[in-house]
Amino acid sequence: MVETIVRTALLGIQYGMTLALIATGLTLIFGMLDVINFAHGALYMLGAYFGWVVASTLGSFWLALLLAPLFVGVVGVAIEVLSLRPLYDRNPLYHILLTFGFAIMIQGAVVELWGGQTKQIAEPASLAGTLTIGSFDYPMYRLFVLVVSTLLIGVIWLAVERSDLGILMRASAHDSEMVDALGIDVSKVFTGVFVFGAVLAGFAGVLLGVSRSVNPGMGFGIIIEAFVIVVIGGLGSFRGAIYTALLIGLVSSFGALVASTLTEIFLFVLMAGVLMVRPNGLFGATEAT
Amino acid sequence: MTDRRATDPLLTVDSIDTHYGESHVLFDLSLTVGRGDIVALVGRNGAGKTTTLRSIMGLTPVTNGTIRKDGDELHRLEPHEIRKRGISWIPEERRVFGSLTVEENLRLAAHSGEDDQTERFDEIYAQFPRLDERRDQKAGTMSGGEQQMLAIARALLGPETDLLLLDEPSEGLAPQIVDDVADIIRELNERDVTVLLVEQNAEMALELADRAYVLETGEIVHESTADQLLADREMMEGYLGVK
Ligand SMILES: Nc1ncnc2c1ncn2[C@@H]1O[C@H](COP(=O)(O)OP(=O)(O)OP(=O)(O)O)[C@@H](O)[C@H]1O
Ligand SMILES: [Mg+2]
Numbered sequence: 001m002v003e004t005i006v007r008t009a010l011l012g013i014q015y016g017m018t019l020a021l022i023a024t025g026l027t028l029i030f031g032m033l034d035v036i037n038f039a040h041g042a043l044y045m046l047g048a049y050f051g052w053v054v055a056s057t058l059g060s061f062w063l064a065l066l067l068a069p070l071f072v073g074v075v076g077v078a079i080e081v082l083s084l085r086p087l088y089d090r091n092p093l094y095h096i097l098l099t100f101g102f103a104i105m106i107q108g109a110v111v112e113l114w115g116g117q118t119k120q121i122a123e124p125a126s127l128a129g130t131l132t133i134g135s136f137d138y139p140m141y142r143l144f145v146l147v148v149s150t151l152l153i154g155v156i157w158l159a160v161e162r163s164d165l166g167i168l169m170r171a172s173a174h175d176s177e178m179v180d181a182l183g184i185d186v187s188k189v190f191t192g193v194f195v196f197g198a199v200l201a202g203f204a205g206v207l208l209g210v211s212r213s214v215n216p217g218m219g220f221g222i223i224i225e226a227f228v229i230v231v232i233g234g235l236g237s238f239r240g241a242i243y244t245a246l247l248i249g250l251v252s253s254f255g256a257l258v259a260s261t262l263t264e265i266f267l268f269v270l271m272a273g274v275l276m277v278r279p280n281g282l283f284g285a286t287e288a289t
Numbered sequence: 290m291t292d293r294r295a296t297d298p299l300l301t302v303d304s305i306d307t308h309y310g311e312s313h314v315l316f317d318l319s320l321t322v323g324r325g326d327i328v329a330l331v332g333r334n335g336a337g338k339t340t341t342l343r344s345i346m347g348l349t350p351v352t353n354g355t356i357r358k359d360g361d362e363l364h365r366l367e368p369h370e371i372r373k374r375g376i377s378w379i380p381e382e383r384r385v386f387g388s389l390t391v392e393e394n395l396r397l398a399a400h401s402g403e404d405d406q407t408e409r410f411d412e413i414y415a416q417f418p419r420l421d422e423r424r425d426q427k428a429g430t431m432s433g434g435e436q437q438m439l440a441i442a443r444a445l446l447g448p449e450t451d452l453l454l455l456d457e458p459s460e461g462l463a464p465q466i467v468d469d470v471a472d473i474i475r476e477l478n479e480r481d482v483t484v485l486l487v488e489q490n491a492e493m494a495l496e497l498a499d500r501a502y503v504l505e506t507g508e509i510v511h512e513s514t515a516d517q518l519l520a521d522r523e524m525m526e527g528y529l530g531v532k
Contacts, residue, residue, distance in 0.1 A: 164396055164397070164400055167389060167393045167396060167397050168397060168400070170386070170388055170389060171386045171389060171397050174386050174387070174388060175384055175386065177348060177368070178380070178384045178386070179397070180348075180367065180368040180369050181346055181348065181368045181369070181372060181378050181380075182369075182372060182397065182398050182400070182401060182443070182447060183369050183372035183373055183398075183400075183401025183402075183447045183448055184369055184397075184400060184401050185367070185369045186369070
């Protein structure tokens with residue numbers, strides 16, 4: 001009984017932290033660029049595919065984990081510089097249509113290149129097997145994902161909250177024109193944030209491409225969850241996204257114990273409930289503005 | 290007051306036109322700011338004063354004409370590049386970052402400076418003791434006067450500033466605080482900061498300024514020394530509605 005709870009909790013935290021990798025990018029992009037990035041899920045999916053390609057051709061999961069996010073970052077640069085940048089001053093509807101279009105295009109390209117069937121990134125041999133403590137055991141790989149994504153989130157948290165980077169992000173979210181007039185090249189900051197989000201999403205794609213499967217539809221699945229997280233956490237709130245991702249991870253894993261088919265419904269019930277009590281989300285409007 | 294314009298212009302705005310989308314706001318506007326001067330730009334609401342400063346700062350690019358500082362062309366540059374050429378802009382309503390503390394606002398401004406700014410920080414805090422007392426206060430919770438001090442301090446960090454564009458610094462401030470702000474502008478000017486001052490409060494601006502321009506619906510309609518304009522009650526009333 002206790003073992004089941006511990007295992008489920010670990011699973012929930014691990015999933016929550018990988019969701020956080022996706023949701024922080026999404027919320028930072030929204031908070032600073034004012035763009036609802038529907039292509040974010042597709043970038044995650046692209047990360048998984050690039051990871052699969054690298055892992056299966058070069059035979060190294062580690063290279064995949066290193067290179068795939070960088071490739072996704074390059075795609076991110078292209079999207080931001082070539083298509084998003086000229087549209088920042090426009091109605092948000094343009095951003096939605098554009099990024100939604102990219103999501104569909106990326107998915108189409110992936111199906112064209114690698115087909116529609118499900119793939120999987122091979123687990124690295126060094127992380128195969130399980131960790132056993134007494135009568136309790138847990139898959140090594142999942143433990144690795146938990147540790148790596150928690151560390152990464154921790155580092156990002158420190159960077160955002162403790163350095164001038166966080167100040168710059170909050171100020172740009174609030175009044176980017178003023179930031180520009182203070183001598184800071186805001187368009188570079190915007191590109192940086194978008195690419196940073198893309199790299200994180202790609203990284204999450206590789207991590208989950210091992211434990212879950214790699215398929216063209218995975219982006220649309222994850223983006224719904226990521227949006228729920230961003231909305232519950234408070235649009236544009238960095239902390240909110242992380243706490244909520246953790247909460248959703250735990251809700252999903254414990255929910256699966258009780259009634260796995262109902263967890264998705266429960267997510268939306270949770271979102272509706274939070275929004276009724278706090279229309280700006282848990283951390284909304286206290287941080288970004 | 291000597292007219293140094295002809296001998297040593299710092300900023301030269303030459304025949305600029307500025308549009309917001311389709312609407313034409315500035316018409317063939319020219320003005321010169323001499324090095325070390327305080328120049329007032331006055332005019333009624335909607336005359337285009339803010340737009341003039343925005344055009345100089347590169348925020349609303351001109352559609353025609355040239356803007357030069359020390360002979361360098363500015364009118365094709367981005368705002369952050371213009372800031373790096375020594376121009377600082379203090380906008381209407383100050384626009385401090387309300388969710389950041391005083392210290393964070395200043396750190397952000399210092400960010401674009403190339404040298405180590407710790408010494409400048411100390412100077413700024415010495416010059417603005419009220420900011421020093423409030424380092425950790427959120428800027429959004431400060432009074433209008435304090436926010437104006439912060440906006441001025443923020444403009445002085447980062448790249449060395451030798452030209453300050455001030456948009457209605459007296460707006461919404463009690464008379465006592467307006468005097469404080471005027472003192473600060475005078476002090477800065479004594480330390481070789483050239484000032485282009487936009488004001489609704491024409492009296493305050495003209496008392497500070499060496500020279501003055503009057504703007505009416507996007508065109509310069511008058512230029513003289515500040516004293517001349519201030520002394521001519523008829524003109525003051527005609528252009529500015531001041532009795
Ligand atoms: N973003 C904008 N889009 C369209 N028109 C604008 C914009 N900003 C200002 N205008 C118009 O340009 C003209 C000049 O405005 P501006 O703000 O420069 O005047 P101002 O002299 O600073 O006025 P005030 O004393 O009220 O601050 C006005 O007619 C105004 O309506
Ligand atoms: Mg104005």
